[in-house]
Amino acid sequence: MASTGKFEYAPAPESRTIVDIKSSYGLFIGGEFVDGNGTSFKSISPASEEVLAEVAEATEADVDRAVRAARQAYDKVWSKLPGSERAKYLYRIARIMAERSREFAVLESLDNGKPIKESRDVDLPLVSQWFFYYAGWADKLSYAGLGPDPRALGVAGQVIPWNFPIMMLAWKIAPALAAGNTVVLKPAETTPLTALLFAEVCQQADLPPGVVNIITGAGDTGQALVEHRDVDKVAFTGSTSVGKAIARSVAGTSKKVTLELGGKAANIVFDDAPLDQAVEGIVGGIFFNQGHVCCAGSRLLVQENVYDAVIDRLKARMSTLRLGDPLDKNTDIGAINSAEQLARIKELSDIGDAEGAERWSVPCEIPANGFWFPPTIFTGVTQAHRIAREEIFGPVLSVLTFRTPSEAVEKANNTPYGLSAGVWTEKGSRILSMANQLRAGVVWANTFNKFDPASPFGGYKESGYGREGGRHGLAAYLQGASA
Amino acid sequence: MTRLDVRKTHKLYIGGVFPRSESGRTFEAVDAKGGFLANMALASRKDGRDAVLAARKAFGGWSSRTPYNRGQVLYRVAEVMEGRRDQLIEQIRSGAGVADKPATASVDAAIDRVVWYAGWADKYVQVLGNANPVSGPYFNLSSPEPTGVVAVVAPSDPLLGLVSVIAPAIATGNTVVVIASETVPVPAVTMSEIMATSDLPGGVVNILTGHAAEIAPWLASHMDVNALDLGGVEDPDLAASLEVAAADNLKRVLRAPTAQVDWLAEPSLARLEAFVETKTVWHPIGV
Numbered sequence: 001m002a003s004t005g006k007f008e009y010a011p012a013p014e015s016r017t018i019v020d021i022k023s024s025y026g027l028f029i030g031g032e033f034v035d036g037n038g039t040s041f042k043s044i045s046p047a048s049e050e051v052l053a054e055v056a057e058a059t060e061a062d063v064d065r066a067v068r069a070a071r072q073a074y075d076k077v078w079s080k081l082p083g084s085e086r087a088k089y090l091y092r093i094a095r096i097m098a099e100r101s102r103e104f105a106v107l108e109s110l111d112n113g114k115p116i117k118e119s120r121d122v123d124l125p126l127v128s129q130w131f132f133y134y135a136g137w138a139d140k141l142s143y144a145g146l147g148p149d150p151r152a153l154g155v156a157g158q159v160i161p162w163n164f165p166i167m168m169l170a171w172k173i174a175p176a177l178a179a180g181n182t183v184v185l186k187p188a189e190t191t192p193l194t195a196l197l198f199a200e201v202c203q204q205a206d207l208p209p210g211v212v213n214i215i216t217g218a219g220d221t222g223q224a225l226v227e228h229r230d231v232d233k234v235a236f237t238g239s240t241s242v243g244k245a246i247a248r249s250v251a252g253t254s255k256k257v258t259l260e261l262g263g264k265a266a267n268i269v270f271d272d273a274p275l276d277q278a279v280e281g282i283v284g285g286i287f288f289n290q291g292h293v294c295c296a297g298s299r300l301l302v303q304e305n306v307y308d309a310v311i312d313r314l315k316a317r318m319s320t321l322r323l324g325d326p327l328d329k330n331t332d333i334g335a336i337n338s339a340e341q342l343a344r345i346k347e348l349s350d351i352g353d354a355e356g357a358e359r360w361s362v363p364c365e366i367p368a369n370g371f372w373f374p375p376t377i378f379t380g381v382t383q384a385h386r387i388a389r390e391e392i393f394g395p396v397l398s399v400l401t402f403r404t405p406s407e408a409v410e411k412a413n414n415t416p417y418g419l420s421a422g423v424w425t426e427k428g429s430r431i432l433s434m435a436n437q438l439r440a441g442v443v444w445a446n447t448f449n450k451f452d453p454a455s456p457f458g459g460y461k462e463s464g465y466g467r468e469g470g471r472h473g474l475a476a477y478l479q480g481a482s483a
Numbered sequence: 484m485t486r487l488d489v490r491k492t493h494k495l496y497i498g499g500v501f502p503r504s505e506s507g508r509t510f511e512a513v514d515a516k517g518g519f520l521a522n523m524a525l526a527s528r529k530d531g532r533d534a535v536l537a538a539r540k541a542f543g544g545w546s547s548r549t550p551y552n553r554g555q556v557l558y559r560v561a562e563v564m565e566g567r568r569d570q571l572i573e574q575i576r577s578g579a580g581v582a583d584k585p586a587t588a589s590v591d592a593a594i595d596r597v598v599w600y601a602g603w604a605d606k607y608v609q610v611l612g613n614a615n616p617v618s619g620p621y622f623n624l625s626s627p628e629p630t631g632v633v634a635v636v637a638p639s640d641p642l643l644g645l646v647s648v649i650a651p652a653i654a655t656g657n658t659v660v661v662i663a664s665e666t667v668p669v670p671a672v673t674m675s676e677i678m679a680t681s682d683l684p685g686g687v688v689n690i691l692t693g694h695a696a697e698i699a700p701w702l703a704s705h706m707d708v709n710a711l712d713l714g715g716v717e718d719p720d721l722a723a724s725l726e727v728a729a730a731d732n733l734k735r736v737l738r739a740p741t742a743q744v745d746w747l748a749e750p751s752l753a754r755l756e757a758f759v760e761t762k763t764v765w766h767p768i769g770v
Contacts, residue, residue: 452623
C-alpha cells in the first residue's frame, strides 16, 4: 500500500552520549557493586544486536548473599526508621529519577528496543511519579484501612520482566520500601541495565546499604530468589507459566505472593463509539511497546455493523506507523525485545495463517540487523483460533466481531486470563454495564493502556493475584492485609 | 406405648437438594464416646464435581443479587438457625461431647456470626473499595467483586467454624463447595437444611460430608474452582499438596491457620477480603 499522506521525516535520533554504559557490571549487594561467583552474560541492543555490556549471572550463593544483606538492613536499619524518614528517601529517589530521566530513557530504549518517545514520555515519568506517590504513604500506613497497626513483612524477593524494565522496578520497589520492607530485585536477563543504573541512584540518595539489592541473571537466579528460605514476600511480573511454578514453589510456606501475569484482553468497539478515537485506542492498545504488554488489547471485538469502517480506518492509521531506530524521536514501533520473542511471535502468527485467519501487515521496511516484526492484524478470527486464545506478546491483533452486548461480554470473558479490557462507546450507562460484567481487573473506557500510581492494577483468574498501585498496592507488602 | 421416632437420613446438599452420595457409600458419625449417631453420606470425587457444577451455575445469579438482598438472605439464615437453636445445641453436645454451657455459647456465637456477616454484605464494598485520584480526565473507581466458586475445607469446629467460613464467602457473592468437619458432621447437615429453607438459592452453598483428604485434592485441582480455603486442613503435608494442585489455574488460596483459631473472637475482615477481586474502572470525563 502506498503510504498516502505520510509525512517524510528526517532522522531525529536522541543522543546516546548522555548515558555512560560500563563494559561490565557486578551485582549490587549491601550498597556496593560486588563480583558474582558465576559466569557473566551479555546484554544486547535488540535494534542492532550490538553488545551493550557484560552482566554477572548471580548464583545461588550470590542470591543468598543478597538476601542476607537485605535481612541485615531490615533488622538493623530500615525497620527501625520512622515512616517519615523512609518517605524522605523515597522522595529523594523520585526527584533523582526525574532529574536523570533522559539518561534512563535512552538506556531503556537501547537495552529494551522500545521507542524513545515511549520511554521518555510514559515509562520514566511514571517511575518518578510512582516513587513520589508511595513516598507519601510511608508515614501514613495506619490510615490506609489495612488494619490498625500495619507492619512490614521483611525481605521481599522481586522478579520483573523485560517489557517495562525500569517502570516495573518502580512498581515493585516503591511500595515495598514505603511499607517498610527491604528488597532483592532481579531484572530480566535481556534488560538488566536500567536496574543496574538505578543502583547508582540508590547510592546517590544515600539509601542505607542493603535496603535495595539488585541481582542479575536468568530463570535459575529468579528461582533461587523465590525459593530462598529467608524471603518473606515474593512479587513476580511475567508469564503465567512461571507464575504457576512460583505458586507451586511457595506452597506450604508462609510467604506472601503477588503475581502479575499474562493476558488476552478484549478491546470492545460498539457502533456508537467515536471511531477515530477508538482506532487510536486500538492502535495504542496493541502496538504500544511493540505489543509487549501483559494488558495489551490483543483481541479486538468490533460490532458487526461498523466492522468495515473500523478495519478500513485501522489499516489506514497503521500505515502511518513508523518502525525503526528506537532512539529516533519519530519512531512509533521499536524492536522486538529478543530473538526468542520474535520466534514466538512468528510461530503464533504462522499458526494464525494455518488456522485460516487472514493476515495483513503494514508494508514497512525492516532494518537489516536486530529483531523486528511489522504491525499486523488478523481478520476472520474465531474464538477457537490459537491467536485468539494465547498471549502472543507482540504487535499482532486478532479481530473478532459481535452483534449484541451480551455476545461481546461472553466472547470477552471466554479466556483463562482476566487482566484488562477496553470498552468504546459514547453511552456512559453502557460503559458501566459492560464494566460490571467483564471479568478483568482493569477496565478502560474510551481509552486503553493508561497507568497511574494511584490506580490499582492486576488480574482475575490466570492473570494472577494481588494489586499494584494505589492503596491496594500497599496491602501486598504488609502483614495481615489481603493483597 | 412409646412412639417409635422417625430417624433422619443424613445426606449431601448439592444444588439446593439432598442427594445421597452417587457412590452409594456411607460412614458412621459417632458421638464423643464413639457411640453411633447416624449414617452419613460419604461423598466421592464425583459428588465434588457435581457440587462445583451447581456452585458455578448459581454464581451468576447470586453474585448479581443486590448486596442488600444478600444481607437479607444471610439474616434469614440466622433467623432460621435461631428456631433450630435447641437442635443445634444438642448436636454439638452429643457430637463434640461438650457440656451444655459451651455448646450453647458456641451455637449462639454461630447465629450472631451470621448476623454479623449479614450486615457486612452491603458495606464491605465501601470499606475495601475507593476512588483513585488519577492524573487525567477519568473517574477511576476500584471495587471488590466476588472471586467465583470457592472450595472450602471447613474447620473441625462443627458449627461456629463452619458458618465462620461460609458466611463471609457468600456475603461477597461467591458460591461455595464445603467439606464439612469430618469428626462432627451432623451439625453441617442441619445447617444445610437451614439454608435450604432460608431463601438462599440452591447451589450457593453445597455441603459434602466425608473425608477431606479424599475429596479436597479433586476440588483443589478442579479447573472451574477459583479459590481454595484450607481453614480446616490440619495436616501440613496435605495443605501443601492442595496448594500445589491449586496452582494449576492459579486459585486464590487461603492457607491453613498456623495457630489454634479462637472462633468465638470477633473476626477481622480477612475472610471477606480473601475471596474478592479488585476491579478498577477508568470512566472518561468529558462534555
